[in-house]
Amino acid sequence: MxxxxxxxxxxxxxxxxxxxxxxxxxxxxxxxxxxxxxxxxxxxxxxxxxxxxxxxxxxxxxxxxxxxxxxxxxxxxxxxxxxxxxxxxxxxxxxxxxxxxxxxxxxxxxxxxxxxxxxxxxxxxxxxxxxxxxxxxxxxxxxxxxxxxxxxxxxxxxxxxxxxxxxxxxxxxxxxxxxxxxSVYEQRRFTAEGITLKAEPNPFSQTLVLSYGLPASPALVDLWIYDIEGYPIRQLLDSSSSGPSGSVEWDGRDRQGRSVPTGLYIAHLAASAAGRLTQLKKVVVRSAP
CATH class of the missing domain: 2.60.40.1260 (Lamin Tail domain)
Known part of the structure; x- marks a missing residue:
């Protein structure tokens, strides 16, 4: 999709x-x-x-x-x-x-x-x-x-x-x-105060740490990586139960375990809590090793 x-x-x-x-x-x-x-x-x-x-x-x-x-x-x-x-x-x-x-x-x-x-x-x-x-x-x-x-x-x-x-x-x-x-693009949908998504280091070469904060908890969290054209590369969180904050690592690989090329990618965070959906998209940069 x-x-x-x-x-x-x-x-x-x-x-x-x-x-x-x-x-x-x-x-x-x-x-x-x-x-x-x-x-x-x-x-x-x-x-x-x-x-x-x-x-x-x-x-x-x-x-x-x-x-x-x-x-x-x-x-x-x-x-x-x-x-x-x-x-x-x-x-x-x-x-x-x-x-x-x-x-x-x-x-x-x-x-x-x-x-x-x-x-x-x-x-x-x-x-x-x-x-x-x-x-x-x-x-x-x-x-x-x-x-x-x-x-x-x-x-x-x-x-x-x-x-x-x-x-x-x-x-x-x-x-x-x-x-x-x-490369610094960030977009908030169904905006709620307090949602954050940090990517460190950005650009990254080996491992990217994505840390998020949520406006309400407990929440179900999905976190996807997409390429710049909008096609899915890998799902890092799949309706995972979460408190007000959390983090996950991406090793720069796709769903088949292949290392993705250098370039721009989109981290897409979606959180559902108390019947309300909040989304945030952020560009991350994969640099050469």
């Missing part, structure tokens, strides 16, 4: 005059790629609606200093439900090939200028990323701190939870995750 890793992403982030506008959100910011040039800077957007496409014609992206119009680069300007868009600066084309292997479903866009903002995103000081509609409404603003390490993007943790600073973390993988699920 395959799970829908984007299920439940239909909550609106902002209440704008056009509700569809609020379904497209900032999801990743690469403001300091490797190298001295800004060609590989990118902004990732995603349509979190489950049902409605959004037309990005006339939308703008940039900084407090300058906003630039989004430009179609051959895949159109309509973002389907659950679809990612990768926005590159105009200088990328003809100067870099870093993102030529994007998933074919990713919408590739550019800005009308050759650099984001006035001269590319700042790295030595705080910067801001602003997304606005054709009508001039601000959809989201993300303020990021000065760069600490080149090549690691800022990723949104919960796509439904807005662009506040506590909802962003540095990517766990070098180069970020352009056009795919964020």
């Amino acid at each position: 395959r799970i829908d890793i984007c299920a439940g992403l239909g909550a609106l982030v902002l209440a704008l005059s056009n509700p569809l506008c609020a379904q497209v959100v900032l999801s990743e910011v690469m403001h300091d790629p490797h190298g001295a040039d800004h060609h590989d800077e990118y902004i990732e957007l995603v349509n979190i609606s489950e049902t409605e496409p959004v037309d990005l014609r006339g939308w703008h992206l940039g900084s407090e200093e300058e906003l630039d119009r989004l430009v179609d680069k051959g895949t159109g300007l309509v973002l389907k439900p659950g679809q990612f868009a990768l926005v590159l600066d105009g200088s990328y084309f003809g100067n870099s090939t870093t993102y030529e292997t994007l998933h074919p479903d990713v919408v590739l866009l550019a800005i009308q200028d050759r650099a984001f903002g006035r001269a590319g995103w700042p790295n030595s000081r705080e910067g801001s990323v602003i997304l606005s509609t054709a009508g001039g409404d601000t959809v989201e603003v993300f303020h990021y701190p000065p760069a600490e390490q080149s090549g690691f993007s800022w990723e949104k943790i919960d796509l439904e939870a807005g662009a506040g600073s506590t909802n962003w973390e540095r990517a766990l993988v070098d180069g970020g995750t352009p056009g795919r699920l964020n």
